[in-house]
Amino acid sequence: MTQLSRLISILTLLKSKRVLTATELSDKFEVSIRTIYRDIQKLIEAGVPVVTLEGRGYTLMDGYTVAPVQFTEKEANALITAQHLVSKSNDSSFVLDFEEALTKIKSVFRSSVLEKSEMLNKKIHVFGRRSENISSNALSEIQLAATNFNYIEINYRKLDNSEPSFRKVEPYMLLYSDNKWILMAWCHLRKDYRAFRVDRILHFKILPEKFEDREFDPKAYYRANPYTHRKDS
Known part of the structure; x- marks a missing residue:
């Protein structure tokens, strides 16, 4: 969890009128008490009236509310x-x-x-048929892996090959083409960038291990490989 996400969560808890101790917050978010102290200070600096109740914990000043988001x-x-x-x-x-x-x-x-x-x-009605009746259930996890630089292990079945292959990849980009989600990743088997159709990933595992960002340049890559999205790695 990022600091911003944690700050929003702490504010949400405080808005529920609960009195929370630093220890409770530390245990809940699995961070140090020192980190919680810094988080509380960040909220105060942002104008949130966090009140310290001696011997009890933190709460919000009476009457404090956050203006609701208004959508047109x-x-x-x-x-x-x-x-x-x-x-x-x-x-x-x-x-x-x-x-x-x-x-x-x-x-x-x-x-x-x-x-x-x-x-x-x-x-509203959206019409259209899929060229292939193949579904997937991996996109949300892959998105998290891409933004957190986690390796992914996948069993992948190519269009022209019934035998799946095991790959360890570094996820860099997701694109949507012809009703299909495509993962652009560095493949450790091929030692190069490859395109993987998400709906052809049979099994996957997000690894806790982090990879170093190779600073993938999509514009340069697609200039050199203009038909990448049509290929099956």
Whole structure:
């Protein structure tokens, strides 16, 4: 968890009117008490009125509230439209995570905007068929691995080969082409960058081991390999 995510979580807990000790926060987020002290100081510097109750812990000053995020009708409509497009994705993890995120976002819609968004939801239909009836359930985990520089081990089946091969890869980029998610990664088997269709990853494991960023340059790579997204590594 990043510091920003932890700060937001701490603020959410404090908003629930609970009194929390540094030890409780340290145990919950699995960081040192010194780190919690720094987090609390960051919140105070950002203008959050955190109050220290001697011998009890931290709480928020009475009457403190965070202004709710307000979405315009057009912004809400954009999210509803995105929901319909996402629902056509062949990766179930991505669809589920988006649906859960949208549910949370819709909870802060004004009632008038929510009513209009529900109306729009019935007025949008996205048509299209998949060229292959293959689904996946790896995209959300792969996204986390890419942003946290974690190695991934995969069993991968190529289009022209029924026997899967074992690969250890460094995930760098995800692209969407022809209704398919493609993972661009450094393959340790091939000693080069390769494109992997996510729906052809049979099994995968995110490793705790981190890799050094090779600073993959997509523009330079695609100039040299213009048809990469059509290949099956």
